[in-house]
Amino acid sequence: MHELSIALSIVELATEEAERRGAVRVVAVHLRLGEMSGVAPEPLLFSYGLACEGTPLEGSSLVIEEVRVMVYCPACGAETNPPSIQSLYCPVCEAPTPQVTRGKELEVVALEIQT
């Protein structure tokens, strides 16, 4: 359960970015979260509420955009979603796909602020 330390990093990062933009209030933090980031959305949402307490972000919401894994197929050149993160092969030609091109994201992409 490392979601709390992730949530604390998000709050720290968002607080800095909000200050730089002269925000008086942060309404929401938008996060892009890959299926293969190692972070689960539900415990993260729970931890986020705790991490915001007593900070300028208290009362803000965390909006999570989940990103599915995408792989590049070396055999047919397709960039596509594999059947699952347990089965990394090309659904088009069934070749193994070691190269993951999307799905490891863990990034704050936007803030909703009042200035």
Add this chain to the structure above:
Amino acid sequence: MSAQPRLVEVRQKVMKQNDLLARALRERFREAGVYVVSLVSSPGAGKTAFLERSLTALRPLRRVAALVGDLATDNDAARLARSQVPVRQITTGTVCHLDAAMVESALAGWDLNELDILFIENVGNLVCPSGYDLGEDLRMALVSVTEGEDKPLKYPTIFNSADVAVVTKVDLAEAVEFDDPAMNNNIQSVRPGMPVFRVSAKTGDGMEELLRFLASRAAESRTGDVGDQLALQIDGRLLASR
């Protein structure tokens, strides 16, 4: 103050600080010529036994050292100290993984130029360590034959983050009716092309092959020379605990 909130683009990686620190560590390791191997696994997969055996066998051939992460005790560091190489404990308290900052502070006072290979044993956990870059050159995921062949499917993210899989405790394979092809298929399914080694730290089976692989990777990454004659002289007597 405007009443309407507005959306501003940010685009910042949450792990940015850890990533930057890990990058700096990697650069430091490269400059010092030390090859860094990290170990991840579930609790009880045999990381410490594997490491004890590896350190003992490599010590006459290479300048080796280890950092060992653990939640609460220094038992593992005490065990590894028996191999007579420099060992440091990182006690993480309640934290379930190592991060780059912990590695950096644990290195304080060590002259990295004096080392050839540094092992970093992560906290036993197949979830949390996956996203934390430690600046290592190679990440090994260990899984024992007693854990079930579907372990890689249950924890695909950490297996995908690793470079090499090591199946441990193969001396118990028969007793637990271990299905090696199934394990291999599952590993290849979550990380296509990943090299798989099978070892027993108790009997020494498979250890020499893996240590040769590590020594040759280390030599390749540091000097560009794939062939590594010293690695071929591993003393077989040091590979088994009995």
